[in-house]
């Protein structure tokens with residue numbers, strides 16, 4: 643394994659079980675700050691399970707997860723959030739009855755009082771959130787909800803941003819906005835970004851590193867630019 647930046651996400655030999663069924667079998671990966679690490683693979687290979695292991699929503703049965711040198715493996719999700727882990731989960735989990743503004747403010751919980759404001763980059767990246775500040779989360783389109791989920795994650799000033807299929811069910815113009823936002827956040831160099839993505843062109847456009855899972859194990863990984871894209875497409879083709 644290569645020598646790591648001290649602020650990276652490091653996943654080592656993680657196993658995860660649902661009862662007797664094993665979803666992850668010794669998965670290891672590293673996601674450095676200032677890079678997008680895309681996790682790809684067919685349906686049901688364990689991508690969401692890996693994201694839930696990283697955010698603490700599922701307990702691992704073996705292995706270790708650390709961020710910036712801090713062991714997170716046995717911390718509950720709220721403690722990982724305080725340690726810098728933010729997630730935009732599959733399904734987005736917007737609070738439908740809260741306003742857009744209130745949804746953003748739910749990100750304040752783990753912050754010191756002086757930092758409880760929405761960072762200006764959220765409005766710059768997603769102006770629609772300002773325009774719709776008083777609308778209920780449930781009234782937003784899927785694409786707007788995805789932007790809100792990313793905005794809410796940014797409110798927590800994360801060191802690690804986990805995005806589980808942000809393009810799923812979203813129209814092309816909003817996919818472009820989301821891609822632009824991810825690229826901007828990567829280039830700011832303040833956070834590691836882990837992206838689960840089925841949409842190959844979007845992943846190839848954004849990813850610095852790609853990891854392919856199959857049946858709970860890593861079957862390909864490397865720098866996106868150096869990868870054989872045809873082999874990649876074959877590895878994830880349904």
Ligand SMILES: Nc1ncnc2c1ncn2[C@@H]1O[C@H](COP(=O)(O)OP(=O)(O)OP(=O)(O)O)[C@@H](O)[C@H]1O
Nearest residue numbers: 660663664665683684685686687688689690691692
């Ligand atoms: N809560 C659960 N209980 C039992 N089995 C589960 C649970 N969640 C996922 N699984 C199983 O674990 C395996 C990995 O699922 P997971 O959702 O992590 O895959 P995925 O690659 O994210 O799939 P998709 O692309 O469809 O979201 C699958 O066989 C799935 O059926």
